Amino acid sequence: MQSKGRTGGFSIFRNPPCVWPESMSGQPGAPVRVHVIDSDPHLRGVVAQELMGDTRTVVSGQAGSLRDGRRLLRDEPCDVLLVDMHLEDGLGLELISQARALRPPAEVVVLSRLDSDDDAMRAFDLGAAGFVVKDSWFVSFVQAVLQVANGGASVTPSVSRRLLLQLGRGRAATELGLSPGQVVRIKLSERELEVLKMIASGLTSVEIGQRLAISCTTVNSHVKNMYQKLHVKSRAQAVSCASSWGLI
Missing domain, CATH: 1.10.10.10 (Winged helix-like DNA-binding domain superfamily/Winged helix DNA-binding domain)
Incomplete structure (x- = not known):
């Protein structure tokens, strides 16, 4: 939620990060457009509610299957794609290559029920910029979207810690x-x-x-x-x- 206060070139938000420079993507009046693709209608509703509750992000489309996700990507532009790892009719990972072909500037964040390093690495290898475990205590869909939309990455802390430890072991070797x-x-x-x-x-x-x-x-x-x-x-x-x- 945006507060009424303004400080120079910054907007103030209750959701962290609360100080948001006007040079960043995701501004009131020009929000980051997000497609949400997940087989669970309840989760889609939760994600959509959070994204629509912050003026820096907007839900530009929703789908509950791989087939409908393909159609949504083809027909509607987006800046960020939030896609479930395991959809009812296939792997959400299949949409990463389609997003790269149809919406080259768009970033992809993979959502997963499992805290799996292997799944995370598969997603990154295919071009995802984020991997978020759905029931993580630290998950914020708004932050995940804003991070990748502004050139960063969004990875659930427990996964990123293990990947960093593996990187450290490889460098030492x-x-x-x-x-x-x-x-x-x-x-x-x-x-x-x-x-x-x-x-x-x-x-x-x-x-x-x-x-x-x-x-x-x-x-x-x-x-x-x-x-x-x-x-x-x-x-x-x-x-x-x-x-x-x-x-x-």
């Missing part, structure tokens, strides 16, 4: 002359590497436990630790990652 696989090998214990190799050979947790003379619970504990260190969520991903890095 480069400086030490180590490959990512070598860094992970250092971090994995000998037992975890042993379990990883057995998983790659197709053994179950029970079979691994029998061979190593440890309980199935202990095996699963090693597997969980490996998932965290490899940044994966399944055995197949762990094996693929380990194989590409020469760990097995």
Whole structure:
């Protein structure tokens, strides 16, 4: 909401950031136009209400499916596209390339129910400027829109922190002359590497436990630790990652 007060070349808003220079995109009378595409009508309503409650942003269109989203992008101009990662009839990520083709200046922010680094990286690789987890305590759709509309990025804090940590590990590895696989090998214990190799050979947790003379619970504990260190969520991903890095 905009307050009545004005200070020189600034407008004052209750929503942060409360000081808004007149040089920024998103001004009263020239708001940032936003398309909202999400299968959940309740969420669309919540997002639209927040955006329409701030004079710096306006909802220029809404859609609840991939098909309707394509039509909306084709027929109506926008400055920012807010699109759900998983729509009922397909991946919202498919709209990023269409937005690039039809509305080149438009920025894309992907909305997700899951706090997933893999999904975030897929979105960024395709050209998204933001990745927002819907139920994050820190989510502000107005801020997300204004950030990307003004050349920035909008990433849920928990996701951005993990991505920064991964970047830091990769830079440290480069400086030490180590490959990512070598860094992970250092971090994995000998037992975890042993379990990883057995998983790659197709053994179950029970079979691994029998061979190593440890309980199935202990095996699963090693597997969980490996998932965290490899940044994966399944055995197949762990094996693929380990194989590409020469760990097995």
